[in-house]
Amino acid sequence: MLARSSLRAARSARSISSPTVTSDAQRNASSQSSSESAAAWKSNGLLASSTLLAVGSVSWYYYQFGRPTQAMTPAEEGLHAPVHPWEHTKLYKTFDHSALRRGFQVYREVCSACHSLQRLPYRKFVGSFMTVDEAKALAEESEYDTDPNDEGEVEKRPGKLSDYMLAPYKNDEAARAANNGALPPDLSLITKARHGGCDYIFALLTGYPEEPPAGAVVQSGLNFNPYFPGTGIGMARALYDGLVEYEDGTSATTSQMAKDVVEFLNWAAEPEMDDRKRMGWKVMAVTSVLFGLSVWVKRYKWSNVKTRRLAYQPPPPNAQKQPGSVFRR
Amino acid sequence: MAGVLGGIYNSIVKRNAVFLTTIFAGAFATNIIFNIGADSVWDQINKGRQWKDIKQRYMGDQEEEDE
Numbered sequence: 001m002l003a004r005s006s007l008r009a010a011r012s013a014r015s016i017s018s019p020t021v022t023s024d025a026q027r028n029a030s031s032q033s034s035s036e037s038a039a040a041w042k043s044n045g046l047l048a049s050s051t052l053l054a055v056g057s058v059s060w061y062y063y064q065f066g067r068p069t070q071a072m073t074p075a076e077e078g079l080h081a082p083v084h085p086w087e088h089t090k091l092y093k094t095f096d097h098s099a100l101r102r103g104f105q106v107y108r109e110v111c112s113a114c115h116s117l118q119r120l121p122y123r124k125f126v127g128s129f130m131t132v133d134e135a136k137a138l139a140e141e142s143e144y145d146t147d148p149n150d151e152g153e154v155e156k157r158p159g160k161l162s163d164y165m166l167a168p169y170k171n172d173e174a175a176r177a178a179n180n181g182a183l184p185p186d187l188s189l190i191t192k193a194r195h196g197g198c199d200y201i202f203a204l205l206t207g208y209p210e211e212p213p214a215g216a217v218v219q220s221g222l223n224f225n226p227y228f229p230g231t232g233i234g235m236a237r238a239l240y241d242g243l244v245e246y247e248d249g250t251s252a253t254t255s256q257m258a259k260d261v262v263e264f265l266n267w268a269a270e271p272e273m274d275d276r277k278r279m280g281w282k283v284m285a286v287t288s289v290l291f292g293l294s295v296w297v298k299r300y301k302w303s304n305v306k307t308r309r310l311a312y313q314p315p316p317p318n319a320q321k322q323p324g325s326v327f328r329r
Numbered sequence: 330m331a332g333v334l335g336g337i338y339n340s341i342v343k344r345n346a347v348f349l350t351t352i353f354a355g356a357f358a359t360n361i362i363f364n365i366g367a368d369s370v371w372d373q374i375n376k377g378r379q380w381k382d383i384k385q386r387y388m389g390d391q392e393e394e395d396e
Contacts (some may be wrong), residue, residue, distance in 0.1 A: 092371075098383050281367070
């Protein structure tokens with residue numbers, strides 16, 4: 001096939017360069033030179049303009065739809081938080097519950113002035129980082145509405161373990177009014193609600209520079225924080241060395257407090273994490289045993305097929321074929 | 330070997346009720362043993378991090394076992 005087609009190619013090549021054709025062309029070129037060149041111009045022009053059209057429409061299309069889109073400038077994006085080797089995010093590690101206790105202390109003494117934690121009931125603290133008595137005492141510090149009594153009056157009662165944490169402000173509008181119009185978000189799920197999770201919040205809390213860098217524009221009422229998208233954040237720096245006094249003697253540096261409160265907020269968002277990981281490793285252990293078993297069963301069942309040997313015995317050369325052309329001995 | 334297998338066959342596998350009971354009891358026993366073992370490995374890895382490791386610091390002298 002290849003040989004035949006190459007032969008054909010050779011033949012046609014010869015016919016192009018054959019003397020008759022060449023002389024014809026020469027004759028035509030000499031007699032009708034003006035119309036010839038006009039036609040050449042026309043086809044060249046057509047070629048050039050269609051090429052131009054193609055290139056133009058492709059580049060117009062690329063300009064319209066192909067360019068990478070950047071919704072935000074790097075400042076609006078915010079600095080990406082450095083990734084820290086959190087101990088509690090490792091697959092086989094639980095939360096450090098003494099860190100949770102410290103972190104809750106930081107939340108209570110610092111953040112709870114502005115931030116609510118409304119998805120957590122006091123009963124969740126019991127057995128995580130508080131004893132029953134401590135949690136009960138904590139709950140009783142807050143006042144809750146009772147159900148309406150016989151006259152329809154709503155009275156106040158001390159909190160119970162089943163109550164959820166109270167917000168520092170009556171409603172979002174009051175929170176905004178007290179914070180220059182910026183709403184302090186509820187922190188119950190904040191580590192799940194921000195890109196970078198723990199790393200982002202840690203960077204945010206510890207990332208306030210002494211003063212904004214030269215050239216940075218900070219609106220009045222805002223604070224400069226490079227990790228916050230837009231760099232101007234309504235929250236001022238909240239953590240300073242020695243702000244709280246830990247009962248277990250841990251020295252309360254800014255980064256220590258930030259680390260503890262971040263771990264606590266992570267717990268608040270995923271209180272089931274310890275159990276999930278413990279369950280997870282049991283599941284992995286059992287399934288790997290089952291996987292090993294299933295590999296063994298497969299090899300056992302297939303061993304017949306894998307170890308059989310097919311022997312081919314050619315028919316004796318002068319054997320008669322049977323009707324139906326199947327050889328039989 | 331054959332004696333052992335025969336013994337197992339005669340004592341357990343031969344009667345379906347016994348066989349089934351053995352399977353169920355075995356499943357329960359395996360589950361319990363596995364859970365105890367796995368939990369103790371887990372607690373060993375996370376020694377000092379969990380509430381049960383630190384709670385005696387905060388329980389004081391009140392002798393109630395809560396939760």
